[in-house]
Amino acid sequence: MDKEKTLAAFAALSQASRLDAFRLLVQAGPKGMAAGEISDALGVKQNTMSANLSVLFQAGLVRNLREGRSIRYFADMEGLRGLLTFLMEDCCGGEPDLCRPVLDSIACEC
Template sequence: MEVSQAIEALAALAQESRLSVFRLLVRQGPAGMAAGDIARAVAVPPNTLSTHLAILSRAGLVASRKAGRSVIYAMDVAGTRALLSFLVEDCCRAERSVCDQLIETALAGCCPSEAASECCT
């Protein structure tokens, strides 16, 4: 991940509603949630939520897919893994086992453990 991409991702998370949306989607896992359900869960008007989701999507933290007439949003595992790896990059160079533990803990429950251990490669 480039520094500019990390800055964009961190900036996307540096807003209360977007952070709430991201954390909600992390809890939902790969199944994700429909936009309307997200709006209700975080008490954000739908038009405002659309803007937040677009920012999170451009930052590579959220992905969307069509399901009938709904748009389902979920955490983008690859983008989130890339950001976490970037943040602990120096840790990985110093002591790989510490990095593995950080990434595994951060992604526990939403990513397969074998994939989480590959975050810093």
């Protein structure tokens, strides 16, 4: 990920409903969630959530899959990995042991 894509990702996550939706999709894991399920879970109007999901999609943080008349959304873990990699690529001045606590705290234990 480059600087411009990183800025787009942060801009997408800088709105409360989009951040909540992204976190919900991370929690949902590989099964993802239908757009209506996301809006219901977060108490956000469907058209508003659709616009928010579009912003997250354009920023490379979510991916989608059409299922008939519905669209299922998933957290794009490659996009998240790119964001985190960009932020930490020059971590700790060449002393990787200093980065270990950060990496351990974000590692999935599932």
